[in-house]
Amino acid sequence: MSRKKSRSAKTRGTPIVLPQSLLGSKSSPDAGALAAAQHKQIQDMIDLLKRNHLTELEIERAGVRIRVRHEVAVKTVSATVTDQGSAGGPALSQPAAPASVPAEDTTGLITITSPIVGTFYRSPSPDADPYVEEGDYVKKGQVLCIVEAMKLMNEIESEVDGRITKILVESTKPVEYGQALFLIDPKATP
């Protein structure tokens, strides 16, 4: 695979074997606006810089010189992105938490939250019945919903025995990391 490259060139001053894509074509490039391909080349350079723990990388080819610098004090080079244009940062910038951490609020209800940014589903498939309805009694470990991200379907389970008092999100809607999905009354008994 292409990513199995030598990782030996970690120290400054050592020549790095650059992927061919970084060097571009031999024909004279347009020195004007950045083409999409050049944009990708710069992104590749940034990745290369980070991967090899370098502080500076400069490439000159057919009259075009690109220099990428990495301030050591700064942890990451690339900017982070927000998710689906809505509020909240991307999954990676947030401290991830185990699924459905139970959090008891002042009313004594347990809040089940989403462990990832994704899409909320109340049923295993569009035509199937919902896993749970408001008013249902659930057991610890019972599946309450699915949150999908990147075609990975995450089953979210209840961490407590109790009764679903509120379902806070509509099926197929996007959810944020840590967003409340269900309220469960742990004191209720069937």
Place this chain on the structure above:
Amino acid sequence: MQPSSPLNVHSIRSLSAAQALGRRIELYDRIGSTNREAFALAQQDVEHGTVVLADAQTEGRGRLARQWFSPPGVNLYCSVVIRKAPGADRLAEWLSWLPLMTALAAAESIETVAGAPVLLKWPNDLLMGDRKIGGILCESGQAARSGPFQVIGIGMNVNGDRDDFPQELRESATTIRHETGRPVDRNRLLAQFLSELDVCVEELARQGSERVALAYRRRCSTIGKSVKATLTDGGEFTGVAEAVGGDGSLTVVRHPLPADGRPPEIQHFRVADIVHLRS
């Protein structure tokens, strides 16, 4: 339908270089769904790398319970139990990249064995030309005793005829043999896939997503293309796919650009059906 050499566990093991994946392989002539079986086994605490493989599926399924065409004797239907999830601080990264990385491993293995180019459509569709030759469905769950696990499911259309697909799939699906004109040894293809996936899983678990992301971006044919994204709630967004982010999301810039020079709308998708538009 063309005959294809039978699936054979010893053959797969002898051809595979995988350390962990495939140490245990459960081979079925016919099964409901390999993902469902692997999920059930994971809940019963089977070891990391356990593979469920079937010659045919009666209830093969994809995302949102869409049916996966699973005739006997010609294709690969395979699910792998993964128990390598890192701690809470890197869990989101792990879950985000696992499905994308699986597509990377599959694309590499198909190219190696079939000797023909494979396009990778974000997040994890495998295409030859503009038709689908493979799909991936990952699931994540929790076992009472052995804790969190993931199941990686993959279906590859290997040696069938395109005419065998149901009418509604013929325009969007194809097989490796149809595209290359040569049948492929399914045992060899699966062994190659397990070998590639084994390396990727170790890399993602130990080093994080950096190198996996770099390799994925090189491979992903969606970047730079005009696309239409259909969201789960039915909404649509048309634009140019500019990048795959550090969290695996797809950045799409709305096109056409606003005529009054205002900045264009930009979306970062984590869940969407993407269609590559001809432009």
